[in-house]
Amino acid sequence: MLAAHDVALAYAGRAVLDACSIEIAPGEALVLSGENGSGKTTLLRVLAGLERPDAGRLWFDGAPIEAGSFPRAVRRALQYVPTHPYLFSTSVRANLDYGLRAHRIDPDERRRRTNAAIEWARLQPVVDTPPQQLSAGEKQRIATARAWVLAPRVVLFDEPTSNLDRASRAQVVALISELCAGHTAVLIVAHDRELIELAGARRLNLAHGRVQAPDAHAEN
Numbered sequence: 001m002l003a004a005h006d007v008a009l010a011y012a013g014r015a016v017l018d019a020c021s022i023e024i025a026p027g028e029a030l031v032l033s034g035e036n037g038s039g040k041t042t043l044l045r046v047l048a049g050l051e052r053p054d055a056g057r058l059w060f061d062g063a064p065i066e067a068g069s070f071p072r073a074v075r076r077a078l079q080y081v082p083t084h085p086y087l088f089s090t091s092v093r094a095n096l097d098y099g100l101r102a103h104r105i106d107p108d109e110r111r112r113r114t115n116a117a118i119e120w121a122r123l124q125p126v127v128d129t130p131p132q133q134l135s136a137g138e139k140q141r142i143a144t145a146r147a148w149v150l151a152p153r154v155v156l157f158d159e160p161t162s163n164l165d166r167a168s169r170a171q172v173v174a175l176i177s178e179l180c181a182g183h184t185a186v187l188i189v190a191h192d193r194e195l196i197e198l199a200g201a202r203r204l205n206l207a208h209g210r211v212q213a214p215d216a217h218a219e220n
Contacts (some may be wrong), residue, residue, distance in 0.1 A: 007056030018209030039161035048080035085143030121145035137168025
């Protein structure tokens with residue numbers, strides 16, 4: 001579904017990614033771990049089309065795509081959820097509706113899908129709370145629902161449970177588990193043991209600029 005082959009990227013002369021390759025199959029759940037500073041977020045941003053690598057090739061659904069300049073169809077099919085998601089200061093509903101409106105979805109359908117997203121992410125208790133007053137966990141659930149409501153084919157998560165308390169982590173992990181149980185391909189960058197050990201997920205490690213199996217990393 002989404003692949004990167006031999007991607008290289010350096011900052012200030014320091015190689016962050018070096019002939020880095022990764023493939024995500026349709027409907028697959030994949031967890032990528034690695035030391036701080038190993039380049040996990042950089043790789044995720046390359047896969048999301050937000051970062052242009054110095055070298056390498058990208059594919060989506062078997063077709064080559066230009067790094068940093070994805071076609072509209074690819075951008076609609078792929079959602080990226082950062083560690084600290086940005087929410088508009090309007091309302092919870094407006095945040096969930098934003099992507100649907102941008103895609104020119106019919107108002108009645110937008111309303112139906114927004115209501116479904118609120119129910120799916122258990123957001124009823126906070127739906128009338130101003131976004132700026134929400135907790136980090138609530139914001140992460142809204143960001144996850146904002147991706148889900150667009151029915152993407154691939155979702156990329158960057159440390160979705162970082163700095164959350166135990167209850168908030170459990171809620172976010174539960175949503176991601178439900179997402180992974182569907183037909184969506186999900187790639188999660190994580191240090192969280194609950195996510196690394198997510199049932200049914202394939203596990204990889206990023207070290208020395210390259211993606212490898214966890215066992216290979218341990219041998220190094």
